[in-house]
Amino acid sequence: MNRRETLKSLLMSSLGAGVIASTGCAGSASPARRISWTPLPDSYSYGRTAEEKDYDARLFAESYLSEHELVTIAVLCDIILPSDHPNGGALDAGLPEFVEFMVKDRENYKLPVRGGVAWLDNHAIDNFGADFVNVSEQQRLQICDRIAWPDVQDPELQPGIRFFSFMRDLTLTGYYTTEMGFRDLGYQGNTPNVWDGVPQHVLDRHGMSYEAEWLEKCVDQSRRDVIAEWDDDMNLIT
């Protein structure tokens, strides 16, 4: 995902009516009143059956979350994993759209997300007089501080705690399954290679070593391409 791609942007207005616009020329609204993210593709090709293609196409055509819900999710994801980091954050990874897709894909996500956003707004209105995206930055963080820790016992906060945990799960999963997430983690796999055991410096660090007898049973990678042959006693001789 490339930040320079056109961003998707929704207006955060107190009326809750967001407007999709391209930020390329969005000089009119102040940045504080807008939230933008890198869009995700809306079609994929990865070994699907015809039924699966139809199903996914239907999901992409469908809309479930309102703009207000999408904006709220965007703001929340941005708090959970901010973009002020060299490896980017939730909005750079297109999190709102990923959450929207998962919510459409999984029937049992729909109500918890809808209800969670509504709970957040109720809580913000009761405490600070406006819905979550329209209270101040500081007030939003105050709310998050109340619901970001599952060990908090306050019964009134439990639905919020549950929702926040769910959004944290989705945010991290949505971010770490992108290229920038891979970079952030330093992930090394999913590529052809020749596994020849744990690197020596790692073994040393953990005080581990391979048993000599065990290593004798293991593949000699310099001869992996030599066709296997055995003697009659089941010994590999090549």
Place this chain on the structure above:
Amino acid sequence: MLAVAQQEYDVIIVGSGAGGGMATNRLANAGLRVALIEAGGFYDPADEAQRTQLRYPWESPRRGASTRRRPFGDYNSCIGGWELDDEPFTNGENTDFRWWRARMLGGRTNHWGRISLRFGPLDFKRYDVDGLGDNWPIGYEDVKPYYDKLDKFVGVYGSNEGLYNDPDGYFLPAPKPRLHELYYIKGARSLNVPVYPMRKSVLTKRLNNRRGVCFYCSQCSRACGIHADFSSSTVLIYPALEGGQVDLYTNTMVREVVTGDDGRATGVSCINTLDGSQLEITGRTVVLAASACSTARILLNSRSPQHSDGLGNSSGHVGHYLHDSTGASRAAFLPDLMDRDIYNEDGTTGGHVYTPWWLEGENLDFSRGYHLEIGGGMGMPSYGFGFAVNQYNEFLGERVGGYGNSLRDDIRRFYGARLSIACRGESVPQFSNYCELDPTVVDKWGIPVLRFNYQWTQHEINQARHMQDTMEELLEAAGGILLGSKPGADRNYGLTQPGEIIHEVGTTRMGSDRKTSVTNSFGQLHDADNVFVADAGTFVSQADKNPTWTIMALSWRTSDYIIEQMNQRNL
């Protein structure tokens, strides 16, 4: 519309999985004219339109998450799963049987775990050991030559350890253990529990010039584009198709075996699943390898005046003695693996080490064993990665939860710091566990479906309790902090539901007494000598070894028998 295939075949093979693929390969190789009939479509993991191997999570809109159509994840190569759109099944009272089916060329061998374990001498004679169930009519010495040939023909890595009931073989060399596996080995050694290299049908070394050598992506469950893992389609069926002896009928569902006045089979009737048209295919012999339960279903649906309770069912045993492996699992957090150095440790699919049953002959309150499969490592992030991101903080006296960039540190800190064990055990086959035709429910094509009746006995429940104790000891000995709670009697000690381990066998068991078995030791029906079963239906007992290597060895043995009988003009 009814069409009749023009050709009269020497052999009609139903199902292209482990059993059907092996029979196709061997029988075509012997020069016989073969019709291979498969309910699913053509599948080739190297075809870009079907490939899922080496895809990154962001190539899927759900980042590899499971769906109803891909219960083991969006990139798993199974077309099928626990629930099929048009093919229901039902459960009888007090039964929660799970039935995993694949509908594709190669069946479940496209995405199986590739764990390839020979049964040992004791596994064929369990009645002699514990007085429960029955002996097989054959012993290890009958199957050994086929295991030997199979090792060399298909390829399996492992090691010769000289264990009596986990016999040696013609192994390719094993891959080296990963770091979490070294911790497991260390812990197991301290408890005197043996550990050995795993045995898997993955080519760690070149076997022939047709197939590639494993490049360690750990993704056999997505099926291997260079055919370095064993799938029935890529390893057995494609070469057989090249020989010109085989007509492959895909998207073709066999409804029943047709028999003549003499009670012998004349062919099969099928339905084209794409357009619903009917097709009859005639042949001299029929080999059923639709998987244990599907084969039982076909037989039960093949009713005729000569076979009023279904073909091969004069004993009333078709569908009975259905049994699956037992299973239980547990995981631990390994503090020693926090803040790991990150490198590529994908390796081959699943664990590189395992513990076979080590307490044979001990005085226990259950009679049959289990083996242990080890999991962990720095796998590729996909949907679910980062959930409960810092839950292990609990064990470090730190607070769980929060938000912000510090979560990135939590992610890296706990990445790969997990060790898990899964047990797979032997159950005691019961006549009272069975599948039958549901009297009222049919599938989309009007074919009566299966209804399952299955309860575990105290043997399996006690065994699961033992599994839980063992897993706790081993995980702690490896330095792990146990996760979750230990399931107690109220949850059957975490024992999996029947069918859940996907090793269902026994529905058409072999035996020398035609009153208590369905086939002879070659898989030949007692009631119709030109009908054979070449899947796990013939198993008398499912050892604490995964079944597929034995399915293939027996299918090869059955194929040799068919060739011999044809040569002698008995078929």
